[in-house]
Amino acid sequence: MGTWLIDGAMRESGKETDIAIIAPTREAAIADAQSRGILVSKVRQIDSTGSSDNTNDQSDAVPAAADQPPEYSDIVRGAKVMRVFGDVLAAFGWLGLICFCVVLLMFLLTPYDHHPPAPSDIADCFVFALVCFIWSALWRMIGSLAIAVRDIARNSFGR
Numbered sequence: 001m002g003t004w005l006i007d008g009a010m011r012e013s014g015k016e017t018d019i020a021i022i023a024p025t026r027e028a029a030i031a032d033a034q035s036r037g038i039l040v041s042k043v044r045q046i047d048s049t050g051s052s053d054n055t056n057d058q059s060d061a062v063p064a065a066a067d068q069p070p071e072y073s074d075i076v077r078g079a080k081v082m083r084v085f086g087d088v089l090a091a092f093g094w095l096g097l098i099c100f101c102v103v104l105l106m107f108l109l110t111p112y113d114h115h116p117p118a119p120s121d122i123a124d125c126f127v128f129a130l131v132c133f134i135w136s137a138l139w140r141m142i143g144s145l146a147i148a149v150r151d152i153a154r155n156s157f158g159r
Contacts, residue, residue: 004029007042012073014153020046075150082143089136096129 006029007018017038023029026043033040103122 003046005044005046006030006033006038006040007044008033008038008040011037011039012071014072072150072153075146079143079146079150082139082146086136086139086143089132089139093129093132093136096125096132100125100129 001022001024004021004023004026005018006021007016009016019033019036019038021029021032023032026045030040030043100122103125107119107122
């Protein structure tokens with residue numbers, strides 16, 4: 001039995017971690033760390049004095065398992081919430097655009113002596129719709145950016 005120092009990152013959060021594992025072989029130590037949800041990047045054996053054997057760092061590197069990239073579920077959940085906010089803002093934008101059309105038609109079709117809506121009402125509806133569409137696009141883009149960053153992080157573990 002030997003003591004192995006494992007360097008890696010937690011599969012779900014991506015937080016860096018290191019742990020000492022007592023195992024008979026290097027492969028058993030790696031398997032134990034992976035069963036604990038750790039993506040292993042380096043393995044070093046610790047001798048009885050407590051110092052690690054760093055004589056050959058090239059052989060210490062452990063390739064990440066390509067079939068087990070981290071999921072980063074918090075990033076996905078946040079991106080979905082941002083997408084929903086973007087959709088809600090888009091709905092308000094469409095509502096504002098419909099109001100703009102209705103108020104514009106009222107302005108154009110109502111005789112002047114019957115007090116049509118003021119031009120400022122028309123402009124207010126248009127500006128409201130425009131602002132909602134812009135913010136909707138921004139929220140959706142930020143959510144998509146979060147997913148892109150997650151994908152880049154997941155792909156980097158396989159290299």
